[in-house]
Amino acid sequence: MPGNRRAKIVATVGPASRSPAMLRRLLSAGVDTFRLNFSHGSHDDHRQAFEAIRALEAEFGQPIGILQDLQGPKIRLGQLPGGPREVQVGETLTLTLGPGEIPLPHPEIFAAVRPGHQLLIDDGRIRLEAVAHDAETITARVVAGGRLLDRKGVNLPDTVVDLPALTEKDRADLQFGLSLGVDWVALSFVQRPEDLVEAKALIQDRAGLVAKIEKPSALDSLQQIVFEADAVMIARGDLGVEIPPEDVPGRQKEIIRLCRQLDRPVIVATQMLESMITTPTPTRAEASDVATAIYDGADAVMLSAETASGQFPAEAVAMMDRIIHRTEAHPFYAASLEATAPQADTANRAIAAAAVDLAGAIEAPAIVAFSSTGASGRRIASHRAPRPTVLLTADPAVARRMALVWGIRSLVEDEVTDHDTVPIMAEEAVLRLGIGDDRHSIVVVCGFPFGVPGTTNSIRVTPLAAARKEPA
Template sequence: MSVARPVGILQDLQGPKIRVGTLHDGPRQVEPGDRVVLTLDGADGTIILPHPEIFAAIAPSHQLLIDDGRIRLEAEECQSSSITARVVAGGRTLERKGVNLPDTVVDLPALTAKDRVDLEFGLSVGVDWLALSFVQQPKGLIQAKALIQGRAGLIAKIEKPSALDSLSEIVGEADAVMIARGDLGGEITPEDVPGRQKEIIRLCRQLDRPVIVATQMLESMITTPAPTRAEASDVATAVYDGADAVMLSAETASGQFPVEPVAMMDRIIQRTEGHPFYAASLSATAPEADTSNRAIAAAAVDLANALKAPAIVVFSSTGASGRRIASRRSPRPTALLTTNTAIARRMALVWGIRPLVDAEVTNHDTVPIIPEKAAWQLGLQDSDHSIVVVCGFPFGVPGTTNRIRVIPLSAHETTFAA
């Protein structure tokens, strides 16, 4: 089925994910107060933890959280190849579940050997975004970008406390950000997650970076066809805060009702963005127009609103101008025209942007004509209004956005502002 628009593909790299291994005797029930032993080799009666770096770093009283914190252990005796821990919160210890260590600083590589192989495979088949898991420092992103070499956008997944300590540098280095709240909520206290989420979203908007809010958004819909009211509010809060995307995980990957969560999330987004409080909440956190490029974006949005223009059309070779306009959350549809198919697919992630590929976008002579084609694809062909066009001179050169034009859809007479 054709959707008549570019579709972006995101590859999620596993990263140095810490998991318990397979259990010789299968899953077992542990209760509060029980003692369990974790070992490298998974000897009989123990839980295998195949990560020697943990045994080198953990200390008594440190917490081990299994399966997003459903099972909570506290280390008591720590040896080079075994950890004896007391069960604080019990449950069924399933195999291959994730482990979080909020009290332990573990020396893990930014990219594992498996990540490097997976990254090269993803690039070979043309993925548009690569998500780097468990980012701790900006240097991990720099290493990944050296391997990617501009062939895809890089998403930093924020799920470690150390990433919060270097947040500005990480967001500045990344092309986009994902707030992975499942693992993040296991590493910091749950009551701190909402505030940190707002902080990350606001910073991403200030730096014109797309931001995704992910995991446990409609968690109850894994087993039921309707969400809780709290879950609906959680999704809406991410939208009110200015997230570019909200993301489902187990709800669609392994849930019993994979279609219903998608439809429900879509309805929540539409109702939220249509609410009178939506524009007001976002205007309070609008980015500063502190550079010429951001000032152009702000002026274009203000001009489109003043003229009640049905759309904004931005010409871009890198997508940067589109991201700056999107950060201001214009209520007008925004079409981004580019000759680069890869950039168009990458821009599918950005809020409010309709990416369009057109090989005729080559010089200023095409500026009065191409917007009509964009308007047609936006369903505005019957409009007698003018649309606002943003472009640069020299044309097609990254970083030169410096012009705004107002172009009537029914004629080619133009008003020019530089």
């Protein structure tokens, strides 16, 4: 994280960024985690990108996160028998399960839709209202017209559709991603907490599970979904279609605050620097949008088409990096984070809060946390410490997952085995990262007995100079 940037950058890999040379440029520009979007590209494409990223990780000696984003049960129209057509406001259309005027090959929709429900086509550009339905047809009135095209996406903000959380394609993609060794798996179109169950059973702790919030029904069960997930993505593309656009900013703040309360990393995604797909600079509104996510306390902000297919992928990452730096340096930033600080309502969270407060009181250059699972790092990150947090773990997979977590700089170290090793390893890590010098003391958080998850129970202040002394 150049310049001790705290918020992380996620960049999507695609045709514009898949080459090893461009991936290197993106990493140098500031990417912390790369996203492989399984809605596009072949398994071979994703394998090549994965291998190139891991080669860069070995070269730079820096843990890099890789996030697999599953396509999910995306609802789309079928092929229009007469080709593209213009539909007018007030016109009546018939959507059919089989061949017909407008094919919609999703029987679950015909079972769930009701008169008065909205059907939004092509990201809401065309809006329909259901008038009547049976098992194989939906009669709908056009509320907003336009050019209707084959295979366009359909959003149903008023309808809870009984679709499987994982399609057959998703299951095959998931097994492939896990065989590669992805660090995170993002589940699309989550509607209810139960949607996470099958994915968690298949993953079996081999990766972290990210719940994508993009359905109104997910907002109704938000706390349970966040609790079940390992991380959350605010996917504002579909969410912004299915709820009024004016509601999106407030919902974004609610989700980020809840994720901080539950120690879950949260990503803000979609259209953050959209104009940089075709231009080398963003709009002022886009710069403000990225900054707002940082002020809100997001762990990470994400680039989609900007890096996957845009003309200026490296420039988009560099711009996002600069916006984050400027925002985090602003006098209002610390106050905005303090206003949404989580409660220290458990012993583990109280220790994390105490470590942050102690580091501030003694002006420690860093907090060092020893963790076998990364949980200590996530709890400290939730309190948004103004000092860097260095997480030491013996598990490379944990170190890579931390590349998504606010303010964490992770290093892979041998497992701690005794008390005397703790200050020495902490000092070596801090000095290796160029944080602090002999005039400083650091705050160290760890647990006893060593290597047992959930036993973080110790805070100590270690002078850097004293830590060099040989143990007695």
